[in-house]
Amino acid sequence: MKVAFPYLGYDTIALKKFVELLGAESCLGPPLTARTLSLGTKYSPELICLPFKITLGNFIEALEAGADTLLMAAGARKCRFGYYHYLQENILKKIDNRHCFYAISQYTPYEFFFKKMPQIFGVTPQKVIYATWLLLHYSALIDYFRKLIRLTRAYNFYDAQKKELEALRIIENVSSFKEVQKAKKELRKIFSPIINTSNEIIRIGLVGEIYLMLEPFANYEIEKELGKLGVLVVSKRSLYRHLKHLLKLDLFDLRTISNAYKYLKDSPGGEAIKTVGEAHIFAKKNIDGIIHIYPFTCMPENIAYEALQKLARDYEIPILSISIDEHTSKTGLLTRLEAFVEVVKRKKFKG
Amino acid sequence: MIKTYLGIDVGSISTKGVLITENREIIAHAYLRTQGQPIEAIKNLIKELFKDNKNIEIKGVGTTGSARRLAGVIVGADVIKNEIITHAVAATYFYPETRTIIEIGGQDSKIILLKDSVPVDFAMNTVCAAGTGSFLEHQAIRLGIPIEEFGDYALRAKKAATIAGRCTVFAESDMIHKTQLGIPIEEIIRGLCEAIVRNYLGTVAKGKDIQPLILFQGGVAANIGVKTAFERALGIEVIVPQHFLIMGAIGAAFIAQDYTQKTKSTKFIGENLLDINFKTKTFECRDCTNFCEVIETYKNTQIIDRYGDRCGKWSEKLPNII
Known part of the structure; x- marks a missing residue:
C-alpha cells in the first residue's frame, strides 16, 4: 500500500512518520511546484479556494508517482473545506480509477481510532492510538524547530538557511519518543550559537487560514521573506496545536475564543474565530504588526477581515491582509511585505 | 557647485x-x-x-x-x-498634518494612513486594477479626448451616468452601451470618475479609517473629475499637492x-x-521543477544584479543590493 496525503509544510515529516508507523509506505509525489498548481487549477472549479487547487494537484502528482491510497482530511463544519473531499474524489476518479480515496473526518475521534484507520491500514485500534500519540510528539518537535528557525531567521537569515537542512535531517531520523527529546537538545545546539540577539527587531504576528499558514508553497514562503527583512514571525498555528485542538487538549483554544468574542461573537466557520482571537492576543501582547493571509474567495476569513479592521483601529496596530490565489504575483507580494515591514519599523522606532 | x-x-x-x-x-x-x-x-x-x-x-x-x-x-x-x-515621506514634508494619502498611479492604487507624520497602515489593490491610470488613459484614447481634458469634461456634466466600476472590461461595455443610448459624453465621463472612486473606496480603502487631511497623489490626481468625485463621496476636502506627479x-x-x-x-x-550599455537578460533555471525565471542585469559585459530564484543559489553569489 502506497499512501499519499497533501503536503503540509514542515509538518509533512510528522505525518509521513505516522503513516509509516501504521505499516504503510508513504508516496507523496514530488515537492510542490508550479506544475502542481497548474495541474490542480486545470481540474478545479475556477472560484474554489487555493488550498483545494494545490491539494488536488498534489494528489494528481502523487498518483503519477505510484500512490494507490489517498487520504484527505474532511469536516470543517461551516466552511467549504468540509466538501473538498467529495469533489476531489469525483475529479480524481475521472483521472485515474485504480486508487482508493478516503476522507478522514477530523471531528469524530471514535470513528477515527476504532473504525476508519484500523480498516484502512489493517491494524488494531491500539496501534492507531499509539501512532497518534507519537504523531503528537513528532509535531511538537517540529513546532519547536519552527520556533527556533523563526528566531534565527530574524537575527541571522543566511546562517539560518544553511542550518535548516541539517536540522530537518535530525528530525527525519527521529523514530521514538526518547529520540524526540534528544533531537530537541540537538536542535538547540545547532541554532543557539547563531542567534545573535544584539540588534533590535520587530515582531509580526501571522494569522489566517491554516493551510496557507503552514505550507510555504501556498504562502509564497512568506515566513522566509519576512525573516530576510529581519522580522520575527510569531504564529500560534501548527499541526501540533491543531491535533491538540482536535483531541481537546489545547487550553490555549479557550483563551483564543474568549479573546475573539469582542470582535466576532460566533464562529462563521473555518478558522476565522481563531484568526480574530489570536490577532487580539497579539495586539494585547504588544506585537508590532499583524499579517492576515487567506485564500481569495474564502468566506470565513473574509468575515475575519472585517473584524480585524475594527481591532486595528482600537489598538492602533498595523494589519496587512493578503488574499492569495493562483494569480498572485510574488513581486507584488514582496512589495507589500517590504512596505509593511517598513511601516511597522517606522512606527516602532519613530522615523 | x-x-x-x-x-x-x-x-x-x-x-x-x-x-x-x-x-x-x-x-x-x-x-x-x-x-x-x-x-x-x-x-x-x-x-x-x-x-x-x-x-x-x-x-x-x-x-x-x-x-x-x-x-x-x-x-x-x-x-x-x-x-x-x-509617498508618505514627501507628503508629510509638505503637509505635516496629513492623515490619509490616496495614491492612484498607472497600475496600482493605494491608501496610506498616517499618525504624527508616521505611516501606520496602508493597503494596496490586490486583485483588481480597475480605475487606475492606464484604464483611464485607454478610455480617453477610445473616446478621442486628450487625457488632460478628461477632468474638465466630468465637471461640465450636471449629473453622472451609472457606470459599473467593478471590472474594467464591464465598465467599458457599460460605457459603450450608454453612448449608444445617446447619453452625453460629459455625463459618461463623470460617471466613470465616480465609478473609479466607488471602486477605490470599496476595495482598496475598505474598512480603513479615512481622516482629514486627505492628500491625493499620483498621475490620476491630475484628473479634477476624480478629485471632485472623492470630495463628493467623502464629504471632506481633498488636497492635490503642487507636485502630485513627482511625490x-x-x-x-x-x-x-x-x-x-x-x-x-x-x-x-x-x-x-x-x-554605458545596460542590458537585462532572463533565463529559466531548470535545476528543479520550479523553473524559476532568473533576471540578470548587465553593465556592458559585467553582471551587476541577479534575482528571481526561489532557492537563492543564483542571487546569493552577488552582494545583496537592497
Whole structure:
C-alpha cells in the first residue's frame, strides 16, 4: 500500500512518520511546484479556494508517482473545506480509477481510532492510538524547530538557511519518543550559537487560514521573506496545536475564543474565530504588526477581515491582509511585505 | 557647485525624476513615459534633469517605483525604497498634518494612513486594477479626448451616468452601451470618475479609517473629475499637492539625503552612465521543477544584479543590493 496525503509544510515529516508507523509506505509525489498548481487549477472549479487547487494537484502528482491510497482530511463544519473531499474524489476518479480515496473526518475521534484507520491500514485500534500519540510528539518537535528557525531567521537569515537542512535531517531520523527529546537538545545546539540577539527587531504576528499558514508553497514562503527583512514571525498555528485542538487538549483554544468574542461573537466557520482571537492576543501582547493571509474567495476569513479592521483601529496596530490565489504575483507580494515591514519599523522606532 | 540629491521614480506608465538642494528646494524635475523601456527612460530622465543644471554635484540618489531595483543598480542608488514610504515621506514634508494619502498611479492604487507624520497602515489593490491610470488613459484614447481634458469634461456634466466600476472590461461595455443610448459624453465621463472612486473606496480603502487631511497623489490626481468625485463621496476636502506627479521621486530624494548625510558618500555612478550599455537578460533555471525565471542585469559585459530564484543559489553569489 502506497499512501499519499497533501503536503503540509514542515509538518509533512510528522505525518509521513505516522503513516509509516501504521505499516504503510508513504508516496507523496514530488515537492510542490508550479506544475502542481497548474495541474490542480486545470481540474478545479475556477472560484474554489487555493488550498483545494494545490491539494488536488498534489494528489494528481502523487498518483503519477505510484500512490494507490489517498487520504484527505474532511469536516470543517461551516466552511467549504468540509466538501473538498467529495469533489476531489469525483475529479480524481475521472483521472485515474485504480486508487482508493478516503476522507478522514477530523471531528469524530471514535470513528477515527476504532473504525476508519484500523480498516484502512489493517491494524488494531491500539496501534492507531499509539501512532497518534507519537504523531503528537513528532509535531511538537517540529513546532519547536519552527520556533527556533523563526528566531534565527530574524537575527541571522543566511546562517539560518544553511542550518535548516541539517536540522530537518535530525528530525527525519527521529523514530521514538526518547529520540524526540534528544533531537530537541540537538536542535538547540545547532541554532543557539547563531542567534545573535544584539540588534533590535520587530515582531509580526501571522494569522489566517491554516493551510496557507503552514505550507510555504501556498504562502509564497512568506515566513522566509519576512525573516530576510529581519522580522520575527510569531504564529500560534501548527499541526501540533491543531491535533491538540482536535483531541481537546489545547487550553490555549479557550483563551483564543474568549479573546475573539469582542470582535466576532460566533464562529462563521473555518478558522476565522481563531484568526480574530489570536490577532487580539497579539495586539494585547504588544506585537508590532499583524499579517492576515487567506485564500481569495474564502468566506470565513473574509468575515475575519472585517473584524480585524475594527481591532486595528482600537489598538492602533498595523494589519496587512493578503488574499492569495493562483494569480498572485510574488513581486507584488514582496512589495507589500517590504512596505509593511517598513511601516511597522517606522512606527516602532519613530522615523 | 550646488550640492543636490537625485530622486527617481520609475513606474509602470511614467518615469519621474527630481533634483533637490540641501535645503529641500526643487531645482529640476522631469516627467516622461516609460513606454516599456525603463532603461532608456532612466537615461533620458538623467539627460533631461542635467540639461540645464551643469553646476551641480550629486551627493545622494534614491530610487522608487515598480522598477526601483533596476533603476537602483543602473544609476548606483544609495537607497532603494518602495512607493509607500517615499509617498508618505514627501507628503508629510509638505503637509505635516496629513492623515490619509490616496495614491492612484498607472497600475496600482493605494491608501496610506498616517499618525504624527508616521505611516501606520496602508493597503494596496490586490486583485483588481480597475480605475487606475492606464484604464483611464485607454478610455480617453477610445473616446478621442486628450487625457488632460478628461477632468474638465466630468465637471461640465450636471449629473453622472451609472457606470459599473467593478471590472474594467464591464465598465467599458457599460460605457459603450450608454453612448449608444445617446447619453452625453460629459455625463459618461463623470460617471466613470465616480465609478473609479466607488471602486477605490470599496476595495482598496475598505474598512480603513479615512481622516482629514486627505492628500491625493499620483498621475490620476491630475484628473479634477476624480478629485471632485472623492470630495463628493467623502464629504471632506481633498488636497492635490503642487507636485502630485513627482511625490514618489521627491520622497526618494529626501530619504537619500537623510541616508547619505550619515554615510557621507554616494554610490552614484555619474553622468557617464549615459554611455554605458545596460542590458537585462532572463533565463529559466531548470535545476528543479520550479523553473524559476532568473533576471540578470548587465553593465556592458559585467553582471551587476541577479534575482528571481526561489532557492537563492543564483542571487546569493552577488552582494545583496537592497
